[in-house]
Structure formats: structure tokens, C-alpha cells
Amino acid sequence: MSTNIEKDAHTGRETTGHEWDGIKELNTPLPKWWLYTFYACIAFALGYTVLYPAWPSLHSHTKGVLGWTQRDTVKSALDAREQTLAPVKAKLLATPIGDVEKDPELRSYVQAAGHIAFAENCAACHGAGGAGGKGFPNLADDDWLWGGTPEQILQTVTYGVRNANENSRVSDMPRFGADGLLTKEQINDVAEYVLSLSGTGTDKAAAGRGTAIFADNCAACHGEKGEGNPDVGAPRLNDAIWLYGGDKATVVQTITYARRGSMPAWSERLDPATVKLLAAYVHSLGGGK
Amino acid sequence: MDTNPQDGGVLERPAEDRKAAVRDGRPQSIKTSRDSQQGGLYAEHFKVYPKAISGPFRTIKWVVLALCLAVYYTVPWLRWDRGPGAPNQAVLIDLAAPRAYFLGIEIWPQEVYYITGLLVLGAVGLFLVTSLAGRVWCGYACPQTVWTDLFMAVERWIEGDRGARIRLDRQPLTQEKVLRKTAKHAAWLAIALATGGAWVLYFDDAPTAFKALVTGHATTREYFFVGLFTATTYILAGWAREQVCTYMCPWPRFQSAMLDVHSLVVTYEAWRGERRGPHKAGTSWEGRGDCIDCGQCIAVCPTGIDIRDGQQLECIGCGLCIDSCNDIMAKVGRPPNLIRFDTLANQEAKSTGSDHRYRLLRPRVVIYALVLVAVAGVMLTALETRSTMAISVLRDRAPLFVTLSDGSVRNGYTVKVINKRRGEGAYDLAILGQPGATLAVQDVGEAHGTDGVALPVHGDAVATFRVFISLPRTALVRDGGPKASIPLVFSLTEEGAAPAHTTFYEGVFMGPGAKP
Ligand code: SF4
Numbered sequence: 001m002s003t004n005i006e007k008d009a010h011t012g013r014e015t016t017g018h019e020w021d022g023i024k025e026l027n028t029p030l031p032k033w034w035l036y037t038f039y040a041c042i043a044f045a046l047g048y049t050v051l052y053p054a055w056p057s058l059h060s061h062t063k064g065v066l067g068w069t070q071r072d073t074v075k076s077a078l079d080a081r082e083q084t085l086a087p088v089k090a091k092l093l094a095t096p097i098g099d100v101e102k103d104p105e106l107r108s109y110v111q112a113a114g115h116i117a118f119a120e121n122c123a124a125c126h127g128a129g130g131a132g133g134k135g136f137p138n139l140a141d142d143d144w145l146w147g148g149t150p151e152q153i154l155q156t157v158t159y160g161v162r163n164a165n166e167n168s169r170v171s172d173m174p175r176f177g178a179d180g181l182l183t184k185e186q187i188n189d190v191a192e193y194v195l196s197l198s199g200t201g202t203d204k205a206a207a208g209r210g211t212a213i214f215a216d217n218c219a220a221c222h223g224e225k226g227e228g229n230p231d232v233g234a235p236r237l238n239d240a241i242w243l244y245g246g247d248k249a250t251v252v253q254t255i256t257y258a259r260r261g262s263m264p265a266w267s268e269r270l271d272p273a274t275v276k277l278l279a280a281y282v283h284s285l286g287g288g289k
Numbered sequence: 290m291d292t293n294p295q296d297g298g299v300l301e302r303p304a305e306d307r308k309a310a311v312r313d314g315r316p317q318s319i320k321t322s323r324d325s326q327q328g329g330l331y332a333e334h335f336k337v338y339p340k341a342i343s344g345p346f347r348t349i350k351w352v353v354l355a356l357c358l359a360v361y362y363t364v365p366w367l368r369w370d371r372g373p374g375a376p377n378q379a380v381l382i383d384l385a386a387p388r389a390y391f392l393g394i395e396i397w398p399q400e401v402y403y404i405t406g407l408l409v410l411g412a413v414g415l416f417l418v419t420s421l422a423g424r425v426w427c428g429y430a431c432p433q434t435v436w437t438d439l440f441m442a443v444e445r446w447i448e449g450d451r452g453a454r455i456r457l458d459r460q461p462l463t464q465e466k467v468l469r470k471t472a473k474h475a476a477w478l479a480i481a482l483a484t485g486g487a488w489v490l491y492f493d494d495a496p497t498a499f500k501a502l503v504t505g506h507a508t509t510r511e512y513f514f515v516g517l518f519t520a521t522t523y524i525l526a527g528w529a530r531e532q533v534c535t536y537m538c539p540w541p542r543f544q545s546a547m548l549d550v551h552s553l554v555v556t557y558e559a560w561r562g563e564r565r566g567p568h569k570a571g572t573s574w575e576g577r578g579d580c581i582d583c584g585q586c587i588a589v590c591p592t593g594i595d596i597r598d599g600q601q602l603e604c605i606g607c608g609l610c611i612d613s614c615n616d617i618m619a620k621v622g623r624p625p626n627l628i629r630f631d632t633l634a635n636q637e638a639k640s641t642g643s644d645h646r647y648r649l650l651r652p653r654v655v656i657y658a659l660v661l662v663a664v665a666g667v668m669l670t671a672l673e674t675r676s677t678m679a680i681s682v683l684r685d686r687a688p689l690f691v692t693l694s695d696g697s698v699r700n701g702y703t704v705k706v707i708n709k710r711r712g713e714g715a716y717d718l719a720i721l722g723q724p725g726a727t728l729a730v731q732d733v734g735e736a737h738g739t740d741g742v743a744l745p746v747h748g749d750a751v752a753t754f755r756v757f758i759s760l761p762r763t764a765l766v767r768d769g770g771p772k773a774s775i776p777l778v779f780s781l782t783e784e785g786a787a788p789a790h791t792t793f794y795e796g797v798f799m800g801p802g803a804k805p
Pocket residue numbers: 562579580581582583584585586587597613614617627628
């Protein structure tokens with residue numbers, strides 16, 4: 001590429017002096033004001049780096065003379081949110097849990113804020129949307145260990161299950177096999193009986209033998225027909241929902257070793273407004289009574 | 290001869306003529322903006338001092354200018370009755386609502402494709418007009434042209450015509466100069482302020498917003514935008530002017546794709562203009578061209594170019610050089626329209642003495658026109674059939690489905706119902722073809738089978754509902770096996786609407802599939 005500026009005969013204008021394969025380019029110079037705009041941008045950028053945090057150093061960065069930080073911005077945004085939400089939080093605390101869903105303002109607050117609080121605190125065990133998992137109850141279905149009314153849910157969230165809190169919900173299923181209360185055969189029979197309650201049993205004879213064992217050992221908590229008892233957290237056994245699994249082997253294991261799932265008392269970790277918010281949100285997931 | 294409109298084509302004067310022109314030089318007093326672009330990396334600023342001119346093209350320009358400004362300033366004040374509770378401004382973009390109103394049309398944010406359609410119409414319309422008549426948009430209707438023209442008129446009124454302005458600028462700083470310059474910039478700023486002020490009236494109820502603006506009660510945001518548009522108007526129309534068209538606007542750069550030799554453009558009849566040169570009254574016109582090289586066409590040009598150099602990117606097609614040259618031609622007694630609106634093909638024909646012809650109907654013109662009609666048709670149809678209600682359904686992802694104690698399966702949905710009418714509406718939501726279905730709308734009601742639940746929705750609003758649908762396991766059995774997913778059709782019927790109006794949403798319902 002040569003740099004041979006010449007006057008183009010056709011247009012009477014100068015070329016840039018560049019030539020590519022015989023093609024020459026006319027010089028159309030940039031107007032100076034455009035160059036000055038560029039300088040103005042540089043000046044702006046320099047001013048900006050003085051005023052605002054800009055240059056990195058090895059372990060930190062220049063702070064800028066305005067002392068602006070993004071953390072402050074976030075904090076003031078959070079404070080502002082706290083302020084706008086204060087009245088609705090106060091209203092939530094003052095409203096009986098059973099009436100929260102009747103109030104449109106609280107209802108939309110529960111949907112929006114509850115979703116976030118649930119994701120932060122509960123979803124780790126109960127799954128996103130309360131889908132649950134093995135050992136962790138599904139909160140969207142119509143089956144509740146400790147009751148599905150708003151009041152019962154609030155109680156459970158506030159004090160938890162089988163924890164050190166003195167108001168914790170407690171109940172202990174005996175370890176029928178491990179502690180020698182029932183023999184292997186008896187456990188097999190009662191397991192068949194339990195499965196027959198929801199129509200999934202296969203061995204009618206064993207189920208028949210298990211009827212009496214169930215009445216003696218299980219019915220006190222789980223009910224005559226296996227209808228469950230939310231007062232003592234005894235699951236309903238005659239339905240299609242199984243917390244640990246409804247296959248024969250799992251049921252046998254449950255009877256042998258018992259199950260003692262636990263849940264924290266959230267009143268020890270969260271403020272009362274959030275606890276109430278979570279209870280109302282869980283109730284709204286679809287299974288609330 | 291080369292007929293590409295971008296490099297002069299047939300209008301290029303023969304090389305020997307050009308050389309002669311370069312040698313002779315133009316009249317010393319008349320420099321073109323192109324002269325400033327010679328050599329170096331950066332061009333010095335070249336100030337254009339357009340001379341006043343009158344004539345048919347100037348008159349058209351004044352009329353279009355008056356029309357454009359009148360539309361801009363009066364439209365926000367037009368009223369349009371939409372009934373109680375709705376804004377009564379004919380054209381309003383309410384960003385907070387958010388709604389856009391155009392006479393009887395109301396646009397929701399999800400209907401922003403109407404705006405897209407309008408932009409497409411605008412663009413294709415521009416293509417069509419340009420392929421027929423060159424840059425008439427640039428020369429007459431572009432806001433940059435309209436406001437620059439207005440600013441130039443004010444400038445002429447305060448500082449005088451071309452000569453006076455050049456003298457004023459060369460003058461040392463006298464009291465008169467300071468006075469005139471101050472008056473000019475004050476007038477410019479006043480116009481700019483009116484421009485910026487009118488802009489925000491399109492985004493708020495005009496009388497209220499105007500009162501708030503002048504009494505100092507408008508929002509910071511409104512003052513910011515007034516300030517922004519005041520500044521841009523003042524800078525672009527007062528200072529930048531032709532620089533915007535030459536260096537900033539993308540349109541001159543790709544308009545050559547719309548032009549061809551059959552488009553009407555502002556051209557110089559080089560075949561009869563050359564050889565140019567001063568002409569003494571009474572002497573013969575034999576053996577020379579009609580152009581007396583007076584430079585008046587350059588003097589009136591708002592972009593400061595010489596149209597005799599051929600088609601140029603800088604030329605906005607305003608036609609003022611035509612008016613000016615026709616004055617001269619009348620004075621020297623030569624036929625008018627040495628500079629004229631004509632097609633390059635015509636010019637070529639004339640220069641060779643063959644028959645000239647107009648070919649307005651070219652493939653590109655037909656295609657642009659067809660696209661224009663098609664887009665307009667689609668938009669009109671869309672507008673005609675615009676529904677006053679809509680449903681959107683979002684199925685819960687977590688949990689995917691819930692098994693209930695009786696073994697049935699439940700799915701959760703978030704249903705949004707849009708009521709575009711002004712009054713309260715009730716919409717019947719139902720599930721089609723599932724006799725075993727239970728439809729529960731949280732806090733609203735429950736229905737079984739194909740019965741519906743009435744959803745109340747306020748006027749001009751979107752309401753969101755949590756909907757739970759339960760189906761017996763047997764409903765999920767298809768082709769002999771349980772399916773993990775089956776289609777589910779929602780229907781939404783506006784209650785009391787005549788004629789009955791139902792819309793459907795095809796969703797899915799999920800279950801455990803073959804797993805126990
Ligand atoms: S105004 Fe007409 S006569 Fe005068 S220089 Fe321009 S083209 Fe030639």
C-alpha cells in the first residue's frame with residue numbers, strides 16, 4: 001500500500017493516498033467538530049474517574065471524590081422498600097391468619113413476598129413451589145401431617161417439628177422392629193394391611209392377619225381406618241400420598257425403624273411478620289384447608 | 290456514459306470542462322462546503338450562509354413548514370371523548386398506564402406491534418417516495434429541515450440576508466453585533482423551548498401538563514425532557530444544521546439504494562449549461578452554455594454545495610437552487626429550468642437529442658407500493674379484529690403436578706385475563722372436554738366438569754388468577770397407557786357480550802405418567 005496523495009481528475013478532489021489493487025479512495029475528511037466531540041468524551045471520562053470509583057489497584061480501587069458506592073444505593077433502595085412495605089406488614093401482623101386471604105392487598109403481598117421468602121427459607125427442603133420430596137412433605141397437596149388450616153400451618157411454621165423449641169410439635173412413632181416390639185412376620189402382615197387401606201396390597205391373607213396387629217399397635221395414632229390424626233402428626237395411611245414411599249419394602253422399613261422427620265422453629269430465625277407471611281403463602285399453594 | 294446517480298453520472302461535466310472549471314476557479318465569493326473538505330484528516334468548519342430566495346419551491350417549503358409546525362403544536366390539544374375514566378386527549382402516550390391513544394385506537398404494551406407496523410409503513414413509504422421523487426422528505430418534511438428552515442428565517446430576520454450575515458461575522462465585536470447575535474440566540478432558544486415544551490404534552494394531559502410546566506409544578510422528569518429537547522433543537526437547528534444531514538443522518542447514506550436513473554432528482558442540465566462563463570448583456574449565446582456562472586445556486590443552497598457538480602450526498606433535494614437559477618435565466622433571457630427536477634435518464638436523452646421518456650412504474654416502485662399496501666392491509670385487519678379480551682395461561686413449573694390423596698392429579702396455572710373494555714367485565718373460564726375435571730380459582734370459586742367459573746375483571750385492566758385443575762388419573766390414560774402430558778383447552782367467554790365472544794387457550798396438563 002503506497003501513500004501517494006494525488007488529485008483525482010474525475011472529481012477534482014484529493015485521494016487519501018491509499019491504494020488497494022488499483023482502487024484509490026477519495027479523501028473525505030472528518031469535520032473538526034466531530035473530533036472535538038471525541039475530546040469532550042475523553043474529558044468527560046476523566047472527570048468521571050475522578051468523581052466516581054474507577055481505577056483498580058491491587059487490593060482495592062480509587063473511591064472517587066463523591067464517595068458514591070453501589071452498596072449505599074442498594075441500601076437506600078432496600079430501606080425505601082422497607083418503608084413502603086411497613087404498613088402492609090403491620091396489617092398482616094394485625095390480621096388473624098384465617099382472614100389474610102380475604103384481604104386483596106394482603107393476598108397480593110403474600111403471593112409476591114411469600115414467594116421470595118419461601119424460596120429463601122423453605123425451598124431447600126420442601127422444593128420450589130412446595131413440591132416436596134422423599135421425607136419432605138409436599139405443601140401443595142391436600143394431605144397434611146399437622147393439619148392444613150391457616151392456624152395449624154402457622155403453628156407448625158412458628159414452632160417447627162421435633163426440635164429443641166419447647167412449643168415444638170412432637171410425636172414419636174415407636175421403632176417396632178428395631179426395638180423388638182413386633183416380629184418380622186408381624187411387620188410383614190401389618191405392612192400388607194396398611195397397603196390394603198389404599199388398595200395397593202397384594203397379599204390378602206397377610207393383610208387379614210395384620211388387621212388385629214394394626215388395631216393394637218397403630219390405630220391409636222393413625223386411626224381405625226388409617227385416616228390419620230393431625231393432632232399428633234400421624235399421617236393418613238388410606239390415601240395415595242406417601243411421604244417416604246408407598247411400596248412394600250419402604251413401608252416395612254418405616255414400621256421397623258420409624259420415621260422422625262424434623263423442622264426448625266422458624267420463630268427463632270425469622271421475624272413474626274415473615275413467619276406469618278410464610279404460613280399464609282404455604283396455605284395458598286393449593287392444598288390449604 | 291456512466292449513469293450511477295451517486296457519482297454524477299450523465300451530469301458530470303466532461304473532464305476537460307471540469308479541468309477548465311478548476312483552472313478558472315469558481316467566482317471567488319462563492320465557496321462550496323465541499324471546498325472545505327480538501328486535504329488533511331480533519332475538515333475545517335465551513336459556515337453556510339444561505340441566501341433568501343422566492344419561487345415555487347420556496348413557497349412549497351413554507352407551506353409544508355407551516356403545516357408540520359401546526360400539526361406538531363396543535364395535536365396534543367385535540368380532544369377525543371372516550372367516556373368517563375379515560376383520558377380525553379386525542380393523541381396521548383401514557384407511559385405510566387401504560388397505554389397509547391390515537392383517536393379511537395387504544396394500544397396496550399403487548400400491542401406495540403402496531404407501532405412497529407407504523408414504522409414499517411413510514412420506512413416503506415419513504416422508500417416509495419424516494420424512488421419516485423428523490424429526497425423530498427429531506428428537502429421538505431424532515432423535522433431537521435423544518436426547524437432549520439425556521440431558525441434560518443429568524444436568523445435572516447434579525448441579522449439580514451447572506452451578505453449582511455457574512456459582513457456581520459467578519460466585523461469586530463461592536464455593540465450592534467452583540468445585540469443582533471444575542472437577539473438571534475434568544476429567539477432560537479425561545480423556539481427550542483417551545484419545541485421541547487410541546488414534546489412532553491404528548492405524554493400527559495396537555496392542559497394540565499402545560500399549566501404544571503409554566504407554574505413550576507411539573508415533575509423533574511418532565512423538566513428534564515423539556516430541557517433535553519430544547520437543547521437538541523437549539524443545537525441541531527441552530528448550529529449543526531446541514532452537518533446533521535451530511536455527517537449524522539444514516540438516510541442519505543442508503544438512499545442511493547432507492548434511487549435509480551428514473552427517479553426525479555434535482556439536476557443541472559450540463560448539456561446546455563456548459564460551457565459556463567460570465568455573459569455580457571447583448572452579446573451572443575452562440576458557442577457557449579446557458580450557465581453564466583453567477584453562483585446564485587450555491588448561494589441559496591442550505592447545504593452549501595454546487596449542484597452543477599452532479600448528484601451529491603449533501604443535496605437534500607430542496608429545489609431552492611431551481612428557484613434561484615430560474616430568476617437568473619429570466620433575467621438573462623434564457624429558457625428556464627437549467628436546474629430542474631428531472632430524471633437522470635431524461636437528462637441523458639436530452640443531452641443526446643433523443644426522445645425523453647419518464648418511467649415512473651419500475652419494478653422497485655411496484656414492489657414498494659405492494660409492500661405498503663400489504664402492511665397497511667395487515668394492520669387494518671389487525672385493528673378491525675382487535676379483541677377486547679385476552680387470556681394467557683402459565684402452567685406452574687414447580688411443582689409440575691401434585692398427587693392428591695384420592696389419587697387424582699392437580700396442576701396449578703396462573704391465568705391472566707385482559708379486559709380492554711372500559712367497564713367491569715365477567716369472564717367465564719372453563720375446561721373443555723374433561724367431565725371429571727375440577728376447576729378451582731383461588732379466592733373466586735370452584736366448578737366441576739365443563740362448568741365455568743366467572744372471573745371478575747375491572748375495566749381497562751389485567752387480572753391475575755391462581756387456578757388449580759384436578760383430573761382423575763383415568764383422564765391421563767390415552768392410547769392404552771398413562772401419559773405424562775395431555776393437551777388441555779381453556780375457554781374464556783365474555784358474559785353478556787353480544788355477539789357471544791369466546792377465546793381459547795391450548796395448554797397442557799401433566800401427570801406422573803407410567804411411574805407409580
Ligand atoms: S444559478 Fe444558474 S446560471 Fe447561476 S451559476 Fe447556478 S446554474 Fe449557473
